[in-house]
Amino acid sequence: MLSITNASLMRGTTAVFAGLNLQLHEPRIGLIGDNGAGKSSLFRMACGLDAPQSGTVTVQGLPAYRINTQRPNMVGMMFQNPDDQIVFPTVQEELALALGLSRREAQEKARAFLSGRGLQDWAERAISSLSHGQRQHVCWLAILLSSPALILLDEPFASLDLPGQALLHADMARVPQHIIVSTHVLEHLSSFDRVIWLDKGQVRADGDPDTVCRLYRADVAARAARGPTRHLSHTLPT
Ligand SMILES: Nc1ncnc2c1ncn2[C@@H]1O[C@H](COP(=O)(O)OP(=O)(O)OP(=O)(O)O)[C@@H](O)[C@H]1O
Ligand SMILES: [Mg+2]
DSSP states (O other): OEEEEEEEEEETTEEEEEEEEEEEOSSEEEEEOSTTSSHHHHHHHHTTSSOOSEEEEEETTEEGGGHHHHOTTSEEEEOSSGGGTOOSSBHHHHHHHHHTSOHHHHHHHHHHHHHHTTOGGGTTOBGGGSOHHHHHHHHHHHHHHHOOSEEEEESTTTTOOHHHHHHHHHHHHHOOSEEEEEOSOGGGGTTOSEEEEEETTEEEEEEOHHHHHHHHHHHHHHHHHTOTTSOSGGGSOO
């Protein structure tokens, strides 16, 4: 599904990846690691927002940077910050965009979809009147409606309350598409096929959720035990 071969990526003056290799085919993959490890950068390469300076990133064999123009519904990305994703002023207009139909038909479908989820009151709501977590939920609804083959969720649980997290967790288990999720809420990954721990742009561990999350937790605990200023990975000697 997603193939990253010898990819090197600079963002500003930061070398985020230097020869990253990952072949990602499992239906459910989790991405974990400290702040700044490169999770969002990996997603940006996968959906074609950033192209690696060297190496290749392909989705089903197509270079990721060509996806938006050639296969617009192949990859759907839910951004870490919902305000980077939402473009329309109301919920129903934003969801209508995801459907890609004529305005009237799309808005009717968007309203029906919201009703089906008990959210009929949200249709006319101004996006600006929603809380951060509610805006994050709108982004997930837009992904559900557009139904891309590969779904990238960048810290989708970050602002959700517990019922919202449970709903997203259940939705993710239900949809047939391939999903890659970055998260700091490791419990949500326990039933996943594979988890990858990124550390300073490199794969530190890759395997089943229990093993990889246990290794990451142990490393975090060891760093915390070394002292209050040593828990951040970027302060550690390389
Ligand atoms: N717009 C940018 N310009 C320059 N450097 C950036 C930019 N965005 C991120 N970086 C750097 O790239 C590296 C990877 O950042 P990235 O956002 O991919 O990390 P992350 O794993 O998603 O972290 P978080 O858990 O905080 O979301 C970091 O060193 C970060 O400082
Ligand atoms: Mg991030």
